[in-house]
Amino acid sequence: MDDLDRWRLVLGRYAHEQLGESAGEEERRREEALDFLYQREYAGRDVRGPDDTSSDDGPGLPELVAWLDGVRELFPGSTAEVVERHALERYGLVELIGDPDVLARLEPSPALLATVLALREHLAPEVLDVVRELVRKVVEELTGRLQLDVRRALTGRRSQHRHSPMKVAANFDPRGTIRRNLRHVDPRTRQMVLADVRFFERNARHLPWDVVLCVDQSGSMYSSVVHSAVMASILSALPAFRVRLVVFSTEVVDLTPVVDDPVETLMSVSLGGGTDIARAVGYCAGLVENPARTVLVLVTDFQEGGSRRDLVRQVKRLAESRVRLLGLAALDKDAKPSYDREMAARLAACGMEIAALTPDRLAAWLTEVTS
Structure with a gap:
């Protein structure tokens, strides 16, 4: 990003007359994302541009959710956290998230x-019951969609010689x-x-x-x-696996005791904060009993x-x-990665496979490496 693009981000729509509009689609989306929030600063000072059509009522919650999702996609994590904090603390947009009636009426989705x-x-205690119900609905939808594919990939291939009394459409033998x-x-x-x-x-597969x-x-x-919480739950239900789930920011939290309950898992995470990958990998290394x-x-x-040198080591x-190692830059339905490619390349050189996968593709990868 050059200096001109930075000034466009600072000035927003008011830069267009003198500096022109951004040439790239992503730069334009960044401008719009910042203007969505910081136009409130101008409005608070009774400064409005000739093309200002923003509503005094502010955004609705679906619009706010989409905006937050875009901010996380368009900006580095540290920048996105600053923008989100301004939205919540300076402009009071958290009031939308904190309204239990509004939350209860929305269609559950992973983004929400x-x-x-x-x-x-930032939410009041009385909102948490609504949040838990939202978690439950999203988890049930994701589990229902992923469970059959994951179990099929991990529990065995169809036998071409033996038949089963279990009537499962995916196992239908037309001939x-x-x-x-x-x-x-x-x-x-x-x-x-x-x-x-x-x-x-x-065929049953025994994968110790x-x-x-x-x-x-x-x-x-x-x-x-x-998606990781749901996948961990599905994998933990397969008797041949012992699944451990660890989440981290600058701190490391072992959620293995609730790995079979994705609702409780997600209610236990604390999203946001910094990142100390080396510390987390070091903790996981201590969990390894049989490397092979x-x-x-x-x-x-x-x-x-944290320490890049320690992470590589x-x-x-x-x-x-x-130990078989897989680094995932994304694990969701879209598998659109946004990551530090230099760091990923250094880890790949040490023996870690790097990818961005949908959950069903992760199951296929596990099948390949454990066969």
Whole structure:
């Protein structure tokens, strides 16, 4: 970003006449995001531009949620946190988030959930019951959508030789069904009556692996935290896995005792703050009992606020001990990464695979590395 772009961000719409509009789409979106908030500073001083069509009533909560989501996408974590703090403390937009009636009427979504959890410390105690119900609804929706795909990927492939009495559509055997029902074809209508529908059995896979999910709960990782909590719960229900869940900012919190309850997990996280990845990886290294049967999944934007040298050293040591390492720059339905590529490249050189995955692709990756 050059100096001219910085001045455009400072001046907002009032820069257009003298400096011209931004050439790039992302720069334009940054300007609009900042103007959405800081135009209130001008309005408070009775300064309005000729094209000022903003409403004195302010934004509604859906608009605010979308704006917060955009701020986290467009700006580095530290900048996004400053902007959010101004929105809450200087301009009072937290009142929208803190209205239990408004929250209860909104359609639950991961984006709304991430916003509410990030602002939870600003909310009155009477709002927390509504927040918990919101968490429950989002978790149930995500779990229902992901559970079947994840379990199918991790519990085995279909057996082409054995059939099962369990009628699961994904295991339907069309050829076997036709063979079993050839004698039920009506010669006149040439229609087959399916008296015996066949379904494949799935081969059980025994994977004595420990899975450590180490999740960054800093500002840019909100959506990934939500999906990580749901994934940890699904994985923990599979008997061949022992799942540990660790979340971190500058502090490290082990949420393994509630790993099977994603609602409680998400109510326990404290989104935002700094990032000390090295400290978190060091803690997870202490959980490793059998390196050759351990997978460490680090979900982070790799924006190390602690010792970069210590982080590289920790990852290298784990790789040398034969722990399988995966660094995820994003774990959500979109898998759109925004991360420190230089730091990620250094960790990749030490033996950590780097990717941005949707939850079902993470399950496929686990299947590959533990086969």
